[in-house]
Amino acid sequence: MTTDLHRRALETSTAPDGTRPAAPHVSGARSGGVGIRDVVRWWPLVVLTTLAAVVASLVALGPRAPSYSATARMPVTPLAQSDETFLGTSLVRDAGDANRTSSTVARLLDSHRVALATAQSLGGRWTPESVRSAVDVTVGETNIIEITARAGDPDQAARLARTFAQTALKDRWQTISAELDRRIAFATRNTAADPNAGEESRRLQLLTFVRESGADPTLSIDSISPPVRVKEMPAVVMIGMAAVGGMFLGVLGAVGIERVRRRPQSDDVATAGREPDVSPPEVLGK
Template sequence: MPVTPLSQSDETFIGTSLIRDAGDAQRTSSTVARLLDSQRVAAATARSLGAPWTPASVRAAVDVKTVDETNMIEVTARADEPGQAVRVAETFAQTALKDRWQTVSAELDRRIAFAQKNTDADPNAGEESRRLQLLTFVRQSGVDPTLSIDSTGPAVRVDEVPAAVIMVMAGAGGMFLGVLAAYGIERHRRRPRDEDVAAPARELPVHPSETLSRKP
């Protein structure tokens, strides 16, 4: 999605949400990406996709980010099937543009009414008349001139770790924990307790019995 911002000095579209140059391509596109990645757009996308999609699952599946240091925004989506991923990404991008246009069009209507009033008051106001023409043209076009969908890339299948490998890893991990626990228990069992420790008793020497005889 290329971003074509208005110049910072533009006065024709003052009071509208059309994208204005922030002075840095990365900063401009980053701001727009944050605006697009909203709960409202996710909710509208979920309604368009239908069950089982929800606003939460859409937000989890979709990633909106900038492309390097350019005025480009990339919308990607993950799904079980490649075709479904493309559908989710396209629906999200189209929904985001539609949501923005609802806001921008209402702002343009107010701006046009203001410019029309000034033009009627002074038919010789050439600059205001030019602005009115441009505002009317954009409003009738029905699209945001500062943001659009340029192209859709093909889906890319991401190889996942096979289920068998996951099971083996889980079993190995469980076995390791089991051995570790058994070792700890055995160490604890063999540890002498305080009451079981006593100083070894000194044995008294045993002498053979002596027979005393008394002479008569």
């Protein structure tokens, strides 16, 4: 026996032809999609973000001062891997690959200690941090180290590149000269113990020659290029890129706002379109 409540629920949820009515269709609110027309509604937001990005780029550009760069070229002449005369010294030794050898030397030159000594030599407002930010130590051609310095004045750029390269060589030589002194003392004792040691005597002569030369035979300064003005990105290109970025952020903000606005509407429509829950009829006792 079916109760009156259950009968009325069935009559409400069933059409005269015996079929149940379809649930109401939910448009973009249920799917969450945002179309071009929805974004156009927020055109003031897109325009404002685009203008803000353009103004910010104009302020950042401002009156740009010219920048100049100069490059010191330092050829590397590594020792052979089989060399035994200069064992225990910091002279550049062939690593088996020219690029690897030059990269190792570049990392050694680009140190805080060299930057500190360079700043002290230049004086003025130069600091180790400003020197390192203005100087790039890179590998150029095969067995060539390039020290590129940038400054607002062409003469200052050339002076910075020259001073950094000379300071790096001086710093290396302080270490190498002490190492050569120890090697010379060792070879001298061996030669004195055995006057007929021809190979050891030859090594002693070569070590003494390099020590008295006062320069690193494996690394030197070849030339310093004339300072040139650094090419900068045209202002029109930078402003255009800022405008595109601002427009993108504006569109992204409009899409986000539309999705947030549609979320509660989607929940309400989905709840209203849900079919009534009809419980199975209770079976009353006969």
